[in-house]
Amino acid sequence: MKELIVIMMTVILVDNFVLSQFLGICPFLGVSKKMDSAKGMGIAVTFVMVIATAVTWPIQKYLLERYDVEYLQTLVFILIIASLVQLVEVTLKKYIPPLYKSLGIYLPLITTNCAVLGVTIMNIDEEYTYLQSLSNTLGAGLGFLLAMVLFSGVRKRLEECTMIPEAFRGIPITLVSASLLSVAFMGFGGIVEGIFL
C-alpha cells in the first residue's frame, strides 16, 4: 500500500508529467486560459488515462508478450486509446449525460494527447505490476490536473498585466511562466522519500 502511495505522490509532485517530463504540453498551454476548461480537461485526461491503462496493461502482458509480438506495442496501444476515447464518449452521452456535458467536449482532443499514450508505455517500460500501473496512471492524471489548474491561475494574472515587453507578449511570456512554475515544482524533489520512507 505504501509503495503505491509513493509511486503516486512521486508522479504528482516530483516527476510531474507536464512540468518535468514534458508530456501533454499542447493542452497544458492551449486549454489553460480559463480555470473551468483547465479543470475539465484535467479530469477528462485522468479519466481516459486510467481506463486506457486498465485495458492496455493486460493486453501487453497476456497478448503481446505471450505471442512475442511486443513490436506491435505502439500500433496496438494508439488504436486502443483511439477506440476507447470513442467508446467513452458514446457511453457517457447515452448513460451519464451530465458528465458528458462537462467532459465530452475535451474527449476528441485526448486521442492525440501524448500524456495518455506516454503513461501506458511508461507503465510497461518501468515493469510496474497492474496495481502499480494504475496508481502511477492516477498520479500522472492528478499531476496533470494540478499543473493545469495552477497554471490557469497564473495565466489569469498574466492577462491583466500590461507591463510585458512587446516581443514577449502572448506565447513567450506564457512559456516563461511555465518555466517558473516548473522551477517551483523542482522544489518538491526528495519530498516523497522524506515523508513516506
Next chain:
Amino acid sequence: MKNKLKTLTNGIIKENPVLVLLLGLCPTLATTTGAANGFGMGISTMAVLVCSNMVIALLKDIIPSKVRVPAYIVVIAGFVTIVQMLLKAFLPTLDAALGLYIPLIVVNCIIFGRAEMFASKNSVLNSAMDGIGMGIGFTLALTVIGFIREALGSGTIFGMAFAGEAWTPMMIFMLAPGGFFVLAIIIATINWLSKGQAIKKKEIGCDGCPMIEQCGGYCDREEGRLA
C-alpha cells in the same frame, strides 16, 4: 519545379513547425537536452513524416473520409514502429536517450497535421517535398534549441567541451525549466527581429490542431456547449 521548391522551403523558415506554427512542443522540449539528441529526434520524426505523407497521398482516394483519422494513425504508427526497430538495432545509445519519446512520435501533431492538411489534398511528390521541408525545419529547430541548452547547461557542443574551466555550466538549462525558458527566448527573439510579423498566432490554441474538425474548438470556449 519552382512550386516544388517553394513547398520544400516553406517548412524550413516561413512555416517552421516548431518556431512559427508552434506544433509538436512535447518532443521539442523533452529531447533537446543536447544538440545531438535534438538532431536525432528531428531526423527520426522527419523519416516518419516523409514516409507517412507519401503513403497517405497515395491512399487519399481510397480512404473514406469518415475513417480517415484511424487510417492515418495506423499508417503513422507503422512507420514509427519501423523507425523504433531501426534505432534499437543501429543506434542503441540514441534510442536509450530518446526512450519514451520515440513511440510518442505517433501522437506528434506535426505528422498528423501535415497528413490532414497537406498530404490528403496533394500529389505524392508534393507531399514528399512538404514532408522533407517540414522535417528539415523541425530538425533545425530542435538542433538549435538543443545546442543552446547543451552549451549553457553542460558547457559542451555536440558532446565536446569547448570552454574548459573558464565556463561554469548552468545545470538548470538541462532541466525542465530551462527547456521552457530557452524556447520562450527564441520565440521572443523571432518576434523582435520580425517586429511581430513572423508569429501570427498570439496564443497557442486551436489553429493547427489536427483534431479541430472533431471538436470544433469547443475546448477553448467558455463552458463549451454541445448541441
